[in-house]
Amino acid sequence: MSFLKAFQYKRRNSLIHRLDPRSKFLLSLVLMTFSIVFIDIRVLIAILTLQLFLIGLARALKEWVYSLRGLIFFIIIIFITQLLFGGTLFMGIVLSIRLIVLSSSMSWFFLSSTPEDIGRAMSSARFPIELTFSFVMAIRFIPVIYNEFQSIYDAQRSRGLELEKGGFRTKVRNLMPILIPLLVGTIRRTYEIADAMEVRAFGASPKRTSYKLLKFKKGDYFLCLVSAILASAIIYLKIFLGLE
Amino acid sequence: MVEITVENLFFKYPDAEKYALKNINFTIKEGESIAILGENGAGKTTLAKNLNGLLKPTKGSVKIDGVDTRNLSVAKIARKIGFVCHNPDHQFFAETVEEEIKFGLKNFGFTENEIEKSLLDVLKTFGLEEYRHKSPFQLSGGEKKRLAIASIIVWRPELLILDEPTIGMDYAQRLNIQNVLKNLVSEGKSIIVITHDVDFAVSLCRRAIVLSGGEIVGDGCLRKLLSNPEVIEKASLRKPFLIELEEEIGFSVIDEDFDSISESLIRVFDKCHS
Amino acid sequence: MNAVDFRNVSFRYAGSEKEALANINLKIEEGESVLITGPSGCGKSTIAKIIMGLIPHSYTGEFSGEAYVFGMNILENPVSNIATKCGIVFQNPENQLFTFSVEDDVAFGPENLALPPEEIRKRVDESLKLVGIEHLRYSSPNNLSGGEQQKAAIASILSMYPSLIVFDEPTSMLDPSSSINLIQSIFRLKEELEKKGGRLTLIIIEHRIGLLLDHVSRIIVISDGRIVLDGEPLSVLYESFKKKIPINIPPILQIYFRIKDRCGLEKPPKNLKELFSYLREASSEKHG
Ligand SMILES: Nc1ncnc2c1ncn2[C@@H]1O[C@H](COP(=O)(O)OP(=O)(O)OP(=O)(O)O)[C@@H](O)[C@H]1O
Ligand SMILES: Nc1ncnc2c1ncn2[C@@H]1O[C@H](COP(=O)(O)OP(=O)(O)OP(=O)(O)O)[C@@H](O)[C@H]1O
Ligand SMILES: [Mg+2]
Ligand SMILES: [Mg+2]
Numbered sequence: 001m002s003f004l005k006a007f008q009y010k011r012r013n014s015l016i017h018r019l020d021p022r023s024k025f026l027l028s029l030v031l032m033t034f035s036i037v038f039i040d041i042r043v044l045i046a047i048l049t050l051q052l053f054l055i056g057l058a059r060a061l062k063e064w065v066y067s068l069r070g071l072i073f074f075i076i077i078i079f080i081t082q083l084l085f086g087g088t089l090f091m092g093i094v095l096s097i098r099l100i101v102l103s104s105s106m107s108w109f110f111l112s113s114t115p116e117d118i119g120r121a122m123s124s125a126r127f128p129i130e131l132t133f134s135f136v137m138a139i140r141f142i143p144v145i146y147n148e149f150q151s152i153y154d155a156q157r158s159r160g161l162e163l164e165k166g167g168f169r170t171k172v173r174n175l176m177p178i179l180i181p182l183l184v185g186t187i188r189r190t191y192e193i194a195d196a197m198e199v200r201a202f203g204a205s206p207k208r209t210s211y212k213l214l215k216f217k218k219g220d221y222f223l224c225l226v227s228a229i230l231a232s233a234i235i236y237l238k239i240f241l242g243l244e
Numbered sequence: 245m246v247e248i249t250v251e252n253l254f255f256k257y258p259d260a261e262k263y264a265l266k267n268i269n270f271t272i273k274e275g276e277s278i279a280i281l282g283e284n285g286a287g288k289t290t291l292a293k294n295l296n297g298l299l300k301p302t303k304g305s306v307k308i309d310g311v312d313t314r315n316l317s318v319a320k321i322a323r324k325i326g327f328v329c330h331n332p333d334h335q336f337f338a339e340t341v342e343e344e345i346k347f348g349l350k351n352f353g354f355t356e357n358e359i360e361k362s363l364l365d366v367l368k369t370f371g372l373e374e375y376r377h378k379s380p381f382q383l384s385g386g387e388k389k390r391l392a393i394a395s396i397i398v399w400r401p402e403l404l405i406l407d408e409p410t411i412g413m414d415y416a417q418r419l420n421i422q423n424v425l426k427n428l429v430s431e432g433k434s435i436i437v438i439t440h441d442v443d444f445a446v447s448l449c450r451r452a453i454v455l456s457g458g459e460i461v462g463d464g465c466l467r468k469l470l471s472n473p474e475v476i477e478k479a480s481l482r483k484p485f486l487i488e489l490e491e492e493i494g495f496s497v498i499d500e501d502f503d504s505i506s507e508s509l510i511r512v513f514d515k516c517h518s
Numbered sequence: 519m520n521a522v523d524f525r526n527v528s529f530r531y532a533g534s535e536k537e538a539l540a541n542i543n544l545k546i547e548e549g550e551s552v553l554i555t556g557p558s559g560c561g562k563s564t565i566a567k568i569i570m571g572l573i574p575h576s577y578t579g580e581f582s583g584e585a586y587v588f589g590m591n592i593l594e595n596p597v598s599n600i601a602t603k604c605g606i607v608f609q610n611p612e613n614q615l616f617t618f619s620v621e622d623d624v625a626f627g628p629e630n631l632a633l634p635p636e637e638i639r640k641r642v643d644e645s646l647k648l649v650g651i652e653h654l655r656y657s658s659p660n661n662l663s664g665g666e667q668q669k670a671a672i673a674s675i676l677s678m679y680p681s682l683i684v685f686d687e688p689t690s691m692l693d694p695s696s697s698i699n700l701i702q703s704i705f706r707l708k709e710e711l712e713k714k715g716g717r718l719t720l721i722i723i724e725h726r727i728g729l730l731l732d733h734v735s736r737i738i739v740i741s742d743g744r745i746v747l748d749g750e751p752l753s754v755l756y757e758s759f760k761k762k763i764p765i766n767i768p769p770i771l772q773i774y775f776r777i778k779d780r781c782g783l784e785k786p787p788k789n790l791k792e793l794f795s796y797l798r799e800a801s802s803e804k805h806g
Contacts, residue, residue, distance in 0.1 A: 011656060011657075114617075116617055116619075116622045143618070151335075152335075152337060155329065155334050155337075156335075157319055158296060158335075158396075159335070159395070160319045160322045160348050160351030160352045162317060177337065184337070185337070189613075191576065192614070194576075195576050196613065196616060197626075198572075198598050198601060199570055199597060199601050199614075200627035200674065201598050201630040201678065202598055202601075202626075203596070204596075204598040204601060204602050205630065205631060207632045208632060209634065209635060211625045211629060211639050211642065212625075259658075259661060283695070283696070284665030284666055284692060285662075285666050333610065333612075378533075378534070379533075382531065382534070385558070385687065386558025387559050408664065408690075408691060411687075412690060413558060413725065414557040414725055414764050414765060414766065415725075415764040415767070416764035440697075442694065480695040480696065481695075482694035488790050489790060492790050500769070502772040502773060503776065505773060506777050509773065509777060509797065513798070514801065
């Protein structure tokens with residue numbers, strides 16, 4: 001579960017946190033494109049380095065390491081499929097790095113932007129309100145699930161559920177009294193939150209205002225410039241150099 | 245029997261800038277009844293979670309019967325130290341009230357017979373018989389609170405920690421829980437009650453640990469601490485009714501029993517004139 | 519106008535055999551301040567949920583009768599419409615906060631009312647100040663203590679300037695001085711509004727009657743889904759005392775009710791000092 005932490009907003013006083021979510025999103029998108037378009041290991045490593053730099057600036061390296069733990073499962077799958085379908089070990093490594101780059105480009109963005117700000121950015125870009133809100137709700141749910149997990153986990157341990165000891169199989173079996181209530185609890189929380197939003201007049205007026213106005217600052221223009229340069233790099237590398 | 249020793253305990257939440265607990269030292273022996281008091285955000289809940297191992301000290305140590313909580317699993321501790329958290333919703337997961345109560349007993353390996361007997365016992369004690377087959381989530385606020393307490397008390401831990409047990413309880417329920425807890429103490433078990441309800445605390449607990457801003461500002465006889473204006477001011481407390489009454493009439497009142505209090509008042513005032 | 523008007527309202531939650539509320543007739547006028555109390559499980563929160571329209575819109579069950587809030591029929595109006603005039607603070611504060619900062623939660627309601635940003639900022643500042651959590655403005659609600667969460671939940675309703683607020687046990691997790699401060703601030707707010715010609719209706723569900731006795735003009739006692747007493751606070755409490763309804767009658771009144779006839783006390787004392795001086799007076803009259 002701690003893997004979710006890598007995608008959950010954390011309030012920090014950092015350069016990155018202060019940036020406008022729109023500029024951050026743009027850069028995120030460009031970085032993601034790299035991981036989708038290229039499988040050249042040099043490119044991927046270069047992008048990963050840039051990402052680590054950004055995550056470091058956002059003071060979130062610890063959370064990023066958490067996210068790696070969650071990815072291990074998928075990386076194992078990558079290696080298994082590579083071996084089964086006659087790929088090479090090298091290819092497995094490349095694909096794994098690619099996955100890490102993909103996940104990092106999202107993690108960097110979500111770690112440093114509140115769902116409220118993302119919602120504000122989407123409305124200012126004139127996305128339909130339904131879409132904006134479904135999206136914001138979806139991100140809001142990451143911490144909801146995480147907290148639900150934490151409290152159920154604590155409550156069950158406090159009632160004698162042994163989770164810290166035992167072999168792998170006992171551990172998995174003992175996880176059931178946590179996973180089932182987690183599912184049920186998350187659904188229940190969904191309704192509770194929907195009620196809590198409605199009693200605060202959500203949906204009463206077709207228009208919503210925002211008390212914080214998003215404003216582009218110097219840093220944001222700089223980020224856009226970086227994004228533009230990187231985007232041209234994609235085109236240059238792909239089309240003119242024909243990199244894989 | 246269980247003994248807890250807290251030594252130079254400091255605790256900081258991972259995302260926080262400040263320590264939630266600072267330099268906490270005390271010991272708890274068997275058969276004690278302790279109230280943890282203090283203003284909102286004083287660190288009471290945080291301290292309770294450090295005592296049952298849900299949180300581990302950032303610095304210093306918490307030892308249970310001489311063993312550091314860092315070396316014990318929460319489940320192991322739970323057999324001896326039961327913890328009822330303030331939000332009952334956090335611990336419910338079963339389909340019925342009955343299953344909810346049985347969960348702990350099963351984990352601790354009680355036999356079928358014992359389980360059935362204990363179940364019926366607590367259902368009765370907490371007035372939950374009619375809800376036995378209902379979902380815990382479909383109870384009212386006060387009913388949930390009672391179920392939460394019932395589902396821990398059922399395995400009779402040596403020490404029971406209750407976070408705000410009287411929330412949402414009416415007069416009769418509050419009295420009932422007070423009696424249940426008193427009985428536990430008279431059987432030699434220990435209780436720790438975290439509460440803002442000073443009237444409840446005074447008729448139940450002998451000792452108080454008063455927290456303010458993450459530090460202990462008072463540890464000792466509850467009645468003495470709650471008569472001390474300085475402590476009351478510091479931890480946003482209130483003088484309990486019983487103590488006010490004692491100070492006015494000049495003799496001690498043990499229990500919040502209004503019939504006998506009223507009678508003695510009448511006697512006192514009659515005596516003045518006869 | 520009536521702020522709340524229930525006509526023969528009954529409700530049974532899906533899956534229960536018993537009705538949670540049976541034949542409730544209840545009128546609360548605009549500007550009133552009412553305390554609702556009663557034993558645990560008697561149906562208080564159910565009334566609150568009906569006032570907001572959450573029952574029957576979000577809860578399944580059998581609803582009958584008619585309920586109006588400021589003339590709006592709750593059956594015909596979505597909850598969000600009712601919410602433009604009424605606010606509710608639920609019993610469990612933790613379940614009603616859902617953003618990543620206290621500030622965002624408090625601004626959420628006013629944003630939905632499409633108010634101008636400066637106005638929202640003003641209200642956020644004001645509400646945080648009123649409940650005394652300005653210092654937690656940027657904290658995440660998940661990282662707050664129980665009492666701090668309760669304060670945040672209250673602020674997030676106050677910022678909407680509702681004409682009617684339903685508080686479901688608003689002080690259950692607050693320390694003694696915060697409880698008193700909160701109740702005083704709310705009633706001061708009401709007074710200030712009335713000075714300016716506005717109206718605020720308050721419905722407070724509480725077990726701790728003593729906290730509100732000096733402030734409310736009416737107490738309603740519910741028992742087993744029915745209104746059993748309704749009227750002027752002191753006489754309602756005396757009736758509950760005589761009928762042994764298990765509500766938290768303040769200690770001073772517990773004593774007063776027991777001895778008032780025997781000692782010939784006429785006025786209820788506000789505190790122990792007063793009780794003792796009344797007793798002294800009464801006994802010297804009797805004997806002297
Ligand atoms: N998960 C958390 N992360 C960061 N800070 C926290 C967290 N939980 C609590 N805190 C902070 O730690 C301090 C102590 O919290 P705690 O819950 O122990 O208070 P409390 O004494 O139980 O208060 P209350 O009476 O309101 O329940 C508070 O200032 C609170 O804001
Ligand atoms: N979601 C639900 N589904 C089924 N039954 C419910 C549900 N919520 C409450 N009830 C039942 O309806 C009755 C009234 O509940 P309600 O929550 O209104 O009580 P309350 O007066 O607020 O009590 P408390 O003081 O304990 O909060 C209770 O007996 C309860 O068990
Ligand atoms: Mg607490
Ligand atoms: Mg209720």
